[in-house]
Amino acid sequence: xxxxxLFVDDDPMVLEGLRRSLHSMRSEWQMRFxxxxxxxxxxxxxETYDAVVSDMRMPMIDGAELLERIKDRYPDIxxxxxxxxxxxEAIYRSIAPAHQFLSKPCNPKExxxxxxxxxxxxxxxxxxxxxTVISGMxxxxxxxxxxxxxxxxxxxxxxxxxxIARIISKDVGMAxxxxxxxxxxxxxxSGHVSSxxxxxxxxxxxxxxxxxxxxxxxxxxxxxSNVAARLPAIWDHxxxxxxxxxxxxxCENSPKGLVxxxxxAGLLHDIGKVILLVEMPGEYCEIFESGFRRGExxxxxxxxxxxxxxxxxxxxxxxxxxxVVRAVAFHHHPSQTGxxxxxxxxxxxxxxxxxxxxQNSAQNHDAAIDMDYxxxxxxxxxxxxxxxxxxxxxxxxxxxxxxxxx
Numbered sequence: 001x002x003x004x005x006l007f008v009d010d011d012p013m014v015l016e017g018l019r020r021s022l023h024s025m026r027s028e029w030q031m032r033f034x035x036x037x038x039x040x041x042x043x044x045x046x047e048t049y050d051a052v053v054s055d056m057r058m059p060m061i062d063g064a065e066l067l068e069r070i071k072d073r074y075p076d077i078x079x080x081x082x083x084x085x086x087x088x089e090a091i092y093r094s095i096a097p098a099h100q101f102l103s104k105p106c107n108p109k110e111x112x113x114x115x116x117x118x119x120x121x122x123x124x125x126x127x128x129x130x131x132t133v134i135s136g137m138x139x140x141x142x143x144x145x146x147x148x149x150x151x152x153x154x155x156x157x158x159x160x161x162x163x164i165a166r167i168i169s170k171d172v173g174m175a176x177x178x179x180x181x182x183x184x185x186x187x188x189x190s191g192h193v194s195s196x197x198x199x200x201x202x203x204x205x206x207x208x209x210x211x212x213x214x215x216x217x218x219x220x221x222x223x224x225s226n227v228a229a230r231l232p233a234i235w236d237h238x239x240x241x242x243x244x245x246x247x248x249x250x251c252e253n254s255p256k257g258l259v260x261x262x263x264x265a266g267l268l269h270d271i272g273k274v275i276l277l278v279e280m281p282g283e284y285c286e287i288f289e290s291g292f293r294r295g296e297x298x299x300x301x302x303x304x305x306x307x308x309x310x311x312x313x314x315x316x317x318x319x320x321x322x323x324v325v326r327a328v329a330f331h332h333h334p335s336q337t338g339x340x341x342x343x344x345x346x347x348x349x350x351x352x353x354x355x356x357x358x359q360n361s362a363q364n365h366d367a368a369i370d371m372d373y374x375x376x377x378x379x380x381x382x383x384x385x386x387x388x389x390x391x392x393x394x395x396x397x398x399x400x401x402x403x404x405x406x
Contacts, residue, residue: 003119004048007033008040008066009055009082014104021108037061044074051078051115055104067097076132078118078317082106099135100180100319114319121316121325124309133279134314150174159205165196169263172238172271178203179264180318194321195260230285234273237355242266244351245344247389252342252382262347265327268320269348272311272328276303296332308332335373342377349373350383354390 009015015033022031032047034040037058044052052070056063067079079097084104100114122131150167153159168174175196182199183192193199200208245266249259276284276299287298296306312329316322327345330337334349349370356367374380 002028002030003050003115004030005032005115006040006043006049006052007031007054008035008037008052008058008063009033010035010058011055014055018106018108021106022112025112037063037066040066041069044070044077049074049077050119051080053080053082053102053111053115056081056083064097071097071135076128076135078115078122078135080114099317100183117319117322117325118317121309121313121329124305124313124329130303130305130310131313134275134310135317154205154208161197161200161205164200164205164208168196168200169242169267170235170239172235172267172274175264175267176271176315176318176320178208179320183319183321192321194257194264194324196264198260230277230288231274234270234277238267238270240355241269241348241351244355244386244390245347248347248350248386249342249344251385251389252347254342254347258344261321261323262327262344265324265331265344265348266351268311268315268324269328269331269352270307270311271314272307272309275310275314276307306332332367333370335370335376340377342379346373346377346379350386351390354387358390 007015007018009018012035015035019031019033022029025031032043032049034043037054038061040052040054043049052067054063054066058066061069063081067081070077070079078099080100080102081098082102082104099118102111102114150164153163153167168178178196178199179193182202193202242263243266246259246263249262254262273284283302287302296308299306308329308331312325315325315328323344326337327343327348330345331348331352334345337345339345353367353369369383371380371383374383
């Protein structure tokens with residue numbers, strides 16, 4: 001079924017340019033072009049859409065306010081901002097309700113690529129209620145203790161990007177939101193930023209300070225005690241997997257970019273567990289308490305999807321690079337991708353299984369290495385070597401790219 005897209009801009013020339021540049025997508029997309037936020041809201045009351053792409057600067061109701069209203073009323077819609085000469089304050093206002101940002105004039109290929117990726121992972125999910133929950137989330141809960149540490153570092157006269165990256169890397173939600181902004185047109189990125197240090201260098205420390213203090217995208221967890229008690233184990237597990245995945249990639253003499261990508265993918269691989277735990281604590285806790293093994297089978301039977309799919313869906317609509325999204329989506333079942341070479345997915349899959357085998361927590365002890373997958377890559381003989389790389393560095397540190405090769 002064709003996707004339905006709504007484009008909003010008060011400049012008729014921009015709308016006509018979009019109409020012409022996207023002409024080739026008519027067989028896959030049903031597109032409507034409107035000239036005001038009020039007209040867009042009226043259209044959404046009468047018709048169903050999969051995505052809204054809005055200009056930022058519009059009279060009466062600007063893009064940020066429009067997407068905020070859409071988020072509240074139709075949270076399952078993918079929401080994108082087109083930013084031209086918008087003020088920095090306006091851009092920050094749009095960070096919460098928008099999933100992605102693109103510059104004006106819009107590159108049609110970039111727009112098509114980002115929307116296609118967003119739709120691809122969204123369509124993996126069969127549970128409509130989860131689509132709504134995830135799309136409507138303003139941010140992912142973060143560990144409150146990191147706020148003071150990050151704020152103190154940012155207040156120094158010359159904040160260190162490495163130090164800030166080390167702090168952020170301990171928190172999955174914070175890292176994800178930083179990467180979301182780094183992969184946006186607001187900072188002039190090309191949509192392929194997967195390193196936290198690179199992300200911070202693009203965003204700038206002052207922008208990070210504004211994000212933390214003004215927009216509150218790194219929301220403190222206000223939750224119930226039964227949820228809060230489980231979050232630290234998920235964070236510790238994610239950091240351990242990211243560190244080991246980075247070491248595995250370095251051990252395989254991977255390029256620096258792939259090594260950093262493996263660390264990022266490892267950090268985000270279980271973000272779906274955080275989402276499910278926060279949004280439906282009672283039901284998701286019961287899944288863990290029903291036994292250790294085959295956690296994803298119980299998730300699919302109970303919820304209609306897995307934590308890997310939930311996490312990948314969120315990452316895809318935020319515009320995180322596709323290799324990271326794939327690693328998050330398939331970290332339990334890499335054979336489903338048909339890959340034929342070592343990738344960040346390989347590193348994360350192996351690291352997750354190795355780390356899980358050493359942990360007793362029900363929410364983490366749910367993985368095993370897919371040896372058939374390693375056989376398809378001709379890497380079975382490397383598995384014992386990878387195991388020797390564990391345990392990784394303590395969670396309080398973000399390891400640099402290892403120099404030693406096995």
